[in-house]
Every structure is written in C-alpha cells, then in structure tokens.
Amino acid sequence: MLLSTHSQTVDDNYVLVASLDNVRNLSNILKAITFKDHAIFNATPNGLKVTVEDSKCLQANAFIQAEIFQEFTIKEDSVGFQINLTVLLDCLTIFGGSTVAGVTTALRMCYNGYGYPLTLFLEEGGVVTVCKINTQEPEEPIDFEFCSTNVTNKVILQSESLKEAFSELDMTSEVLQITMSPSQPYFRLSTFGNSGNAHYDYPKDSDMMELFQCSKTQTNRYRMSLLKPSTKALALSCKVSVRTDSRGFLSLQYLVRNDDGQICFVEYYCCPDEEAEEEY
Amino acid sequence: MKFRAKIIDVGCLNHFTRVVNTISKLTKTCILRLTPGNLYFVLSGKIASGGVSMWCELSQANFFDEYQLEGVAPEANEICLEVTPENLSRALRTAQNAKCVKIKLTKKHCPCLTFAAELPTLSSVSRVVTHDIPVDVIPRRLWHDFKEPSVPDFDVSIYLPPLKTMKNVVDRMKNLSNFLVIEANLNGEMNLKIETDLVSVTTHFKDLGNPPWGDDGSQGRSHSRDPELMAQTRVDIRKLQQFLMGQQVNPSKAMCNIVHKRIIHLILLHEDVSLQYFIPAVA
Numbered sequence: 001m002l003l004s005t006h007s008q009t010v011d012d013n014y015v016l017v018a019s020l021d022n023v024r025n026l027s028n029i030l031k032a033i034t035f036k037d038h039a040i041f042n043a044t045p046n047g048l049k050v051t052v053e054d055s056k057c058l059q060a061n062a063f064i065q066a067e068i069f070q071e072f073t074i075k076e077d078s079v080g081f082q083i084n085l086t087v088l089l090d091c092l093t094i095f096g097g098s099t100v101a102g103v104t105t106a107l108r109m110c111y112n113g114y115g116y117p118l119t120l121f122l123e124e125g126g127v128v129t130v131c132k133i134n135t136q137e138p139e140e141p142i143d144f145e146f147c148s149t150n151v152t153n154k155v156i157l158q159s160e161s162l163k164e165a166f167s168e169l170d171m172t173s174e175v176l177q178i179t180m181s182p183s184q185p186y187f188r189l190s191t192f193g194n195s196g197n198a199h200y201d202y203p204k205d206s207d208m209m210e211l212f213q214c215s216k217t218q219t220n221r222y223r224m225s226l227l228k229p230s231t232k233a234l235a236l237s238c239k240v241s242v243r244t245d246s247r248g249f250l251s252l253q254y255l256v257r258n259d260d261g262q263i264c265f266v267e268y269y270c271c272p273d274e275e276a277e278e279e280y
Numbered sequence: 281m282k283f284r285a286k287i288i289d290v291g292c293l294n295h296f297t298r299v300v301n302t303i304s305k306l307t308k309t310c311i312l313r314l315t316p317g318n319l320y321f322v323l324s325g326k327i328a329s330g331g332v333s334m335w336c337e338l339s340q341a342n343f344f345d346e347y348q349l350e351g352v353a354p355e356a357n358e359i360c361l362e363v364t365p366e367n368l369s370r371a372l373r374t375a376q377n378a379k380c381v382k383i384k385l386t387k388k389h390c391p392c393l394t395f396a397a398e399l400p401t402l403s404s405v406s407r408v409v410t411h412d413i414p415v416d417v418i419p420r421r422l423w424h425d426f427k428e429p430s431v432p433d434f435d436v437s438i439y440l441p442p443l444k445t446m447k448n449v450v451d452r453m454k455n456l457s458n459f460l461v462i463e464a465n466l467n468g469e470m471n472l473k474i475e476t477d478l479v480s481v482t483t484h485f486k487d488l489g490n491p492p493w494g495d496d497g498s499q500g501r502s503h504s505r506d507p508e509l510m511a512q513t514r515v516d517i518r519k520l521q522q523f524l525m526g527q528q529v530n531p532s533k534a535m536c537n538i539v540h541k542r543i544i545h546l547i548l549l550h551e552d553v554s555l556q557y558f559i560p561a562v563a
Contacts, residue, residue, distance in 0.1 A: 096448030
C-alpha cells in the first residue's frame with residue numbers, strides 16, 4: 001500500500017503514529033473546535049485530546065479515543081505539541097473532504113517528537129499528499145477546575161432541540177442568559193437584543209429532555225461571542241449535556257457520532273459574564 | 281463591417297453558454313476575434329493581467345445556424361472586439377430556454393453586440409429580450425497582439441489528473457500559500473507543492489501519461505530527456521485556481537506543458553472547443 005511505503009523512513013523514530021481509513025473522523029471533530037488558530041495536542045495511550053482556548057474565558061476540547069484510529073501507537077506516556085489548527089484542517093481536507101459514499105481519504109499521521117513537524121500522509125484514489133506542519137512547544141491548557149462534584153445543575157438534551165433555539169437566537173444580544181431551576185421555568189435561554197428580549201423555555205418533561213437534574217435555581221450570563229463557536233459542535237452532535245457549577249461556570253458536552261457510527265466527545269467550558277452577575 | 285449570427289438549437293445554445301461562462305470566470309475583459317470560420321476569445325499576456333494569456337477557439341459551424349461576417353476589409357476579413365465576457369454570460373443567462381438567439385454587431389450610442397433572445401410564449405405575441413452589450417472595436421494596427429500563441433518549446437508535457445481533484449487540492453493550497461510549484465516528468469508523474477514557514481505540502485499524482493507530440497517541432501527538448509527528471513515552474517496560485525474554477529465541463533483531454541522555470545501551458549480540448557491558458561513563472 002502506498003501509505004506504508006512512503007512512511008517507512010519516518011517510522012523508525014516516531015513517538016506517535018495514528019492512522020485512519022476515513023480522515024473525516026478526525027477533521028469533522030476538529031472543525032467543531034476551530035475558532036482560534038492555535039491548538040494544543042496531547043496524545044496518551046487512551047487517544048488524542050485537542051484543546052483550543054480564547055481569552056482565558058473559553059476552552060474547547062475534542063477527544064478522539066485510540067479505538068477510533070485503525071492504528072494508534074505511542075511510545076511515551078504523553079506526547080504534546082502545539083499546532084496551527086487552521087493549517088492542519090486545510091491539510092486534512094486537501095482532497096476536498098468528499099462526502100461521496102465510497103470515496104474516503106486515508107490518513108497516516110506521524111510525529112517524531114519535540115522540535116519535529118507533524119507529518120501527514122493522505123491518500124485518496126491513488127493520489128498521495130504529504131504535509132509537514134511545524135509544531136510549537138505546547139502551552140499548558142487552563143484548568144477551569146470544573147469538577148463534577150460541584151455541579152449544581154445538569155440537563156441532557158437532544159441536540160436537535162438546541163439547534164433550533166441557537167439558530168433563532170438574537171445575535172444582537174451581547175449575552176446569552178441561561179436559567180436552570182428545579183421549578184419553573186426549569187431550563188430557559190434568554191437574549192436581550194436590539195429588538196427586545198426573548199426567552200426559550202424547555203419544559204422538564206419534554207421529549208427532547210433526556211435528563212433533568214437541577215438542585216438550585218441558577219441564572220448566569222455568558223458572552224454570546226464566546227458561545228458562538230460552540231454552535232459548530234452543536235451542529236455535529238446528537239446529544240448535548242449542559243452543566244453549571246456553583247461558580248456559574250458552564251460546561252457543554254457534545255456527543256458526536258462519526259461516519260462509522262462511533263462516538264466522540266467535544267466539550268466547551270465558558271466563564272460567566274461577571275458584570276451581569278452584579279445586576280442580579 | 282458587419283456581423284450577424286443565429287443559434288436555434290438548444291444544445292448549441294447551452295454549449296455556447298458554457299464556453300462563455302468559462303471565459304467569464306477566467307478574465308474580466310478579453311478580445312473576441314471573429315473570422316469567417318471561427319470565433320476566438322483571446323487574452324494576451326499583459327502585465328496588467330499578471331502575464332496570463334488565453335486562447336479559446338470555437339468553430340462557428342458547430343454553434344450557429346446562420347453566420348454572416350464582413351470584415352474590416354476584403355484582405356482582412358475579420359472583426360476584432362474587446363468584450364466583457366461577464367456581460368455576454370449575463371445576456372445568455374436570460375436566453376436559457378429561448379427559441380432562438382440572434383447576435384448582431386450594432387451601432388447604438390457606441391458599438392454594441394446585440395443579443396436578441398426570442399422566448400417561448402403561449403400567446404401569439406412574441407417575447408424578445410434584447411441586450412446591448414457595449415464593445416470596443418480594435419483597430420487593425422493592434423491586431424498583431426492577438427495572434428495564436430505558438431506552443432512553447434516545453435521540457436515536459438503531461439496529461440492532467442481529473443480537474444475536480446486538482447481543483448480541491450489547489451483550493452486548499454491557496455489557503456496556505458500564494459505560490460505553488462508545479463512539476464512533472466516524462467514518467468507520467470506530476471507534483472503540486474507549496475512551502476511556507478508553517479507548512480509544506482506536496483501532492484503526488486502518478487500514471488497520468490504523457491501526450492505523444494508528433495514530429496512537428498515543439499517537442500524538441502523532451503526527446504532525450506531522463507524520464508524521472510522533473511521540469512518545474514513556480515506560479516501564482518490564484519492564476520491556476522482561476523483556471524480550474526472556470527471549468528464547467530470535464531474536457532475530453534486536459535494537458536499541461538511545462539517549460540522549466542518559465543511558463544506552464546494548459547490545454548483543454550472538449551469536442552470542438554479548445555482552450556489554451558498560459559501562466560508565467562514567478563521567481
């Protein structure tokens with residue numbers, strides 16, 4: 001096979017090799033977290049975690065488990081580097097990211113360790129593309145200290161229902177206010193825009209609501225500009241878990257099913273808007 | 281000077297529309313040369329157009345049911361016009377299901393190509409949409425700029441891969457770099473390469489085949505060439521992208537001739553239409 005002969009020379013020194021029969025299983029999920037150029041890659045024997053951050057207020061993580069890959073070999077406990085995500089995505093979709101059935105791009109990704117570029121071998125229909133993307137020293141991702149024991153409220157929704165709400169959100173509003181409560185209105189999204197205020201309420205016994213665990217009424221505001229990138233993840237996902245902790249931090253976890261029916265997770269953390277809190 | 285032509289057949293009309301659309305994607309203005317046998321869309325490699333030149337040749341008999349031409353003089357039985365292909369394309373868009381389209385060179389407030397499309401009606405009253413497209417008549421003394429370019433004495437000639445694949449690759453490369461190196465050898469291999477501070481990308485095509493050029497000159501240099509040896513040219517990636525973007529039909533033959541470090545010459549053949557496109561090298 002083409003790919004293997006090409007990569008023979010690099011294989012000797014690699015610290016990480018990952019192969020996919022269908023590159024979309026990686027590129028699609030990375031698209032869900034592409035809102036800044038720089039991404040921190042962290043590979044462990046469990047798989048790959050990719051982190052993107054904005055303004056120290058927003059963090060997105062994509063997890064691609066080792067099982068998703070046809071081959072996932074790692075020689076160290078943890079391999080980390082930083083890379084330009086936009087460039088990586090252009091490389092991964094070099095053949096156009098075709099959605100035609102039966103036409104897939106195969107990927108072999110190799111990394112030789114600190115200071116080396118990330119090398120990609122992509123093949124579609126006998127045409128091979130080799131990409132070498134320079135890597136940088138990984139920064140330490142921010143720890144949002146969002147821990148499940150501090151979670152006050154949690155709902156799990158079918159993404160379908162949130163997609164509708166998000167597509168109709170009043171983007172002239174600077175913030176999105178999320179209210180979660182054990183009593184009415186249970187789960188409410190509010191915007192305060194040029195043309196007035198809008199509220200979306202989800203009853204807790206709705207078919208769309210898979211889980212409703214709210215212990216305390218909580219109202220928090222989040223910058224619309226920070227939440228906007230998460231709609232990319234929403235669009236791909238089939239379920240979403242919305243959680244807030246005692247500090248008002250928001251966690252959005254998206255369950256994404258790939259072309260082969262396997263499940264991956266994308267997660268967004270967002271800080272609450274502080275000014276808003278004083279008003280309440 | 282007189283020119284009038286008529287298309288009735290809807291197949292011919294669609295075909296002509298596709299050609300004009302393709303041209304309009306390649307250039308803002310170009311020369312339309314009309315001769316008794318052929319129509320030519322010509323772009324000569326001026327600095328303003330980035331040194332790109334184009335030559336598209338159509339045999340009039342394959343498109344027009346009527347075609348009358350009286351050139352500027354009996355010994356120069358041709359008309360040379362500067363046109364905006366986008367305008368032609370827009371006029372043809374309204375003529376999509378016309379019963380017939382008449383094209384005429386007219387003198388209104390300025391010289392115009394008048395497109396009159398007769399649209400189908402249910403009543404007895406006819407519906408005609410007319411577009412007057414301003415053109416510039418090119419005087420004879422400037423005609424020498426618009427002669428058919430000769431096939432350059434290339435180092436390597438190669439068939440192109442499916443244009444759609446090539447377009448996808450070039451589109452992505454365009455996001456990463458402004459320049460692209462295209463290289464090919466006589467072993468049917470072609471590579472597209474970019475290199476920047478951030479990334480280097482090379483796409484390898486193989487088994488493309490090399491066109492057999494006859495003994496009529498122009499293949500001189502490639503005769504005794506090492507089949508593995510690459511000839512390469514670095515070009516402005518936008519020019520190549522433009523060429524690939526314009527393609528509305530998969531041509532029956534697509535070829536690329538490379539003059540090492542000087543120019544690439546792209547040729548598309550589709551039935552009775554041939555399109556040649558020249559992209560000069562950049563340092």
